[in-house]
Amino acid sequence: MAMKLVTKKLNEIKPKPGFNFRSRWNYGDLESLGKVLKTNKIGSMDPIEVDGEGFILDGHRRFAALSTLPVEERNLLEIPVLQHGKGKGESNLLISWGRNQRQDVSPWEAASVVERLEELGVKPKQIAGKMGISPGRVTQLKTLSFANESIREAGEKGLISSTLYLQLVAEYNDPKYNGKRVCWNDWQAALELKLETGERV
Numbered sequence: 001m002a003m004k005l006v007t008k009k010l011n012e013i014k015p016k017p018g019f020n021f022r023s024r025w026n027y028g029d030l031e032s033l034g035k036v037l038k039t040n041k042i043g044s045m046d047p048i049e050v051d052g053e054g055f056i057l058d059g060h061r062r063f064a065a066l067s068t069l070p071v072e073e074r075n076l077l078e079i080p081v082l083q084h085g086k087g088k089g090e091s092n093l094l095i096s097w098g099r100n101q102r103q104d105v106s107p108w109e110a111a112s113v114v115e116r117l118e119e120l121g122v123k124p125k126q127i128a129g130k131m132g133i134s135p136g137r138v139t140q141l142k143t144l145s146f147a148n149e150s151i152r153e154a155g156e157k158g159l160i161s162s163t164l165y166l167q168l169v170a171e172y173n174d175p176k177y178n179g180k181r182v183c184w185n186d187w188q189a190a191l192e193l194k195l196e197t198g199e200r201v
Helices: 030-039 058-068 089-099 107-119 124-131 134-146 151-154 164-171 185-196
Strands: 006-011 048-050 055-058 080-085
Touching: 006 134, 030 058, 055 058, 055 089, 080 124, 089 107, 107 124, 107 151, 107 164, 134 164, 151 164, 151 185, 164 185
Parallel strands: 048 080
Antiparallel strands: 006 080, 048 055
């Protein structure tokens, strides 16, 4: 099923839990944006993109802004929606987000993109080509995606850089530095304890 432009009621689409990978996303003044979108005619705004089941792929901020309007107003809204076929839109949108450098995607967020693309069956070489990055960078981002959630959060807070984390992982995998072969989970747990103090690593 190809993409098609349709009109839907606001309550016919919905955010997909866990899809919006941006951990540092700031929606800003949603109420003002909602009023602007309504005043400037809903039909002229960029379509909100959804998958075959009506889950939002792109346009979370526009949806959130329109949702701030009074119930009686938003129930009457008919908005432009670009609907993808099942199983197509999610991988395409993740790739476009990963390439969207104007959004200042962090390495930790990019790692989430690579992780989800692999879950969708996209091969590493395809990820590299479509995202415009080297196969080696894909490997690095895959390594970042193996980090525990608390380590990722620490990375987003600037407590540990992605570069340093990759260096630490390289040391973990090098028998010269890790002759006792500490268990991966124990190694990450030790790093987590260090980060919990709020101290930069």
